[in-house]
Amino acid sequence: MLGKLRAREEIVALFKDGQTIAIGGFANHGTPNELIECVIDSGARHLTLVSNDTGDANLTIGRLVHEGRIDKVFCSHIGMNTETVPLKEAGKIDVTLIPQGSFAERLRCGGSGLGGVLTKTGLGTIAAEGKQIIEVAGETYLLEPALRAEIALVRARTADPLGNLTYRGTSRNFNPLVAKCSDLTIVEADMMVELDEVGLDHIVTPGVFVDMILAR
Amino acid sequence: MLGKLRAREEIVALFKDGQTIAIGGFANHGTPNELIECVIDSGARHLTLVSNDTGDANLTIGRLVHEGRIDKVFCSHIGMNTETVPLKEAGKIDVTLIPQGSFAERLRCGGSGLGGVLTKTGLGTIAAEGKQIIEVAGETYLLEPALRAEIALVRARTADPLGNLTYRGTSRNFNPLVAKCSDLTIVEADMMVELDEVGLDHIVTPGVFVDMILAR
Amino acid sequence: MDKRNRMAKRVAEYFKPGDIINLGIGIPSLCGNYAPKGVMLHTENGLIGVGPASTGLQNVESFSNANAMRFVPVPGSSVFDSAESFAIVRSGRLAATVLGGLQVSVKGDLANWARPGKTVGMGGAMDLVNGARQVIVTMDLVTKTGEPKILNECTFPLTGKACVSHIVTDQCVIDVVPEGLLLREILEGLAPEDIQKQVEPTLVVAGDLAVMAE
């Protein structure tokens, strides 16, 4: 039973300039806020962010925008963040907008050894620009390619020492997908539990996807 | 709150000659055995079966082969069933073999409004025959198209009146995928529970996918 | 009843018990108040069973809808991740999605997420209009400056093509049908010509044109 708990300093030291970081959460809810502060404390810059949104100005994921750490974003919208919008319009942050369901599938593909999925979402819109169009059984689909990151930051409700995770309510959102899509997965859990405390049928993210858990 | 419980006679009456029926389970485990008996009692013939395997001879899913109801099978293997193998070799059952992980994804696509997924599994093997080869970001993938059925038979551990389902252990297997991939989803549950009895975070298949539950 | 609630109430007439519905922000978010018993609300961030706004100890981060409103789940709720949420959306499991609109075309194309040069994100709207069995747009018939929003062709970036089922406006109800746009209901005191002059395409007037409830 190898422990996955890691001290904050050890986690802070992992972040480097230019990395691609995927972060769970939806509109400031279910975001790994302590791990986001670790990124800020690392001093890493020129990051590419993969997350559903950029939170509110200087809140949750928005902290990274506020601190000037983000060069690029892959997301489904930035509208809530009054700092991201002008940065995008000024060309200071490169934002790639992806329909939310396609964004979820792209993360899932990236984390599941799949190259992409075929969807009808976005056909005939600017979301289809630059994408392959594929015919299957007489139907037309857009090919949405897999999306991966170097580091994933995940917010869980509970984690056991092996990294088996559960989530609470709508805080689950993109977290189980983010947990799969990266080379290194780091978890912030509200609560540590013992092995089997939550019951094996209730585990949502198996520990095999988790590399480290923030100790606190 | 519309009840989804249906009497056995009502369910037996749904099966017709020539239908495509998807069935959950893996090697006789987690199979909806009472619903399989409903298919037999319906008298329906010339069925297409979509299931990981055909069980053992005259057991679980193998009951349908034994009773001569199956013309075609989409599955990952038939090797355990001493009745299916000679029927295939004699050309009496048309068997399409699909790698198990690709089979799971094809069901998931069929149930998720997706046209297919890209995988490397099966490249350079007979599993690639007749399939599209797609390039994404310089990598080569096999396109595995969505698979759907007309009726899905699902085995659950618990069902609530809205059809929210949980599963136990490895009886889960293909059941949550089968539950999504069909026009009509019928569930056999070991136990009926009240709304919220298992907790909303523990539901594995949301009731939105379930049309009917076998009353017993 | 104010205009917004009147429109929301009219939209909710499309709902039937057992339906699972997704509601957008603005007027659509009011439709839940008028839904028949047995309708459940889906929120794309991962739950079926959105209930009333929460207060006190129940006001927790873990039950928030896509508009960041905190709520109490109703009995029989279920939770899932974003991939499963959109599997529900794309596969036609939602009886309807209700959204605001910037423009709707005669063919039922919808533009509701961006103005030219102002693209801050489509969120889940493109999946919702692609997947829900009915796409109900509720919006004022014309812009604040009196420009038509129902057009021959949308000029703003599209959310989806040929996806709209019904348009519920402050003055009328219009269905998108193979023949074009069918005027089904108008407010008491208005004539079909009053509506026609505020839209670009030529409307088909229903033989059984009804009065829209005040």
Next chain:
Amino acid sequence: MDKRNRMAKRVAEYFKPGDIINLGIGIPSLCGNYAPKGVMLHTENGLIGVGPASTGLQNVESFSNANAMRFVPVPGSSVFDSAESFAIVRSGRLAATVLGGLQVSVKGDLANWARPGKTVGMGGAMDLVNGARQVIVTMDLVTKTGEPKILNECTFPLTGKACVSHIVTDQCVIDVVPEGLLLREILEGLAPEDIQKQVEPTLVVAGDLAVMAE
């Protein structure tokens, strides 16, 4: 120790604490008995944490591995559906998969699921050899009738191309390397020539050729 257990024990030397491993039927299924503490076993029908065979009240349908053996899950087990199970497989989360083999080619192609005209199904094998970080084949060096199983080209239907990492046989251990097949260990009393004459491709003999434990 009998031959089968000796081969299984040798395979288990590739496992490290923390590894998640998938074991096929036959000799591979014995490898768990020799795995170091901290290794967990994945079964593709949807669980990590396969434990000992179950008896009595614990012998239930709901804990069965892919070979239909009923077991008791170990502490820290987790359950998932078949799609998630193969997401784990394809994405390289398994440290190794151990499988039997019918034929292995000099390039590491594997045929282990079918003989010509006898195709009863690949099950999960094609996904496993595509996704696991190491593919360990354990098989007798030759067939029961003495024909070589390590060939220049496989003649049986392939499970996967260029996928095999290690071959553990009853007589030797061979690694698949860019230069071809590297003979790493042989049983006491055998010479490299004894192995060479039982395989089709020319073997590269390791400079530090070791003795394989009896």
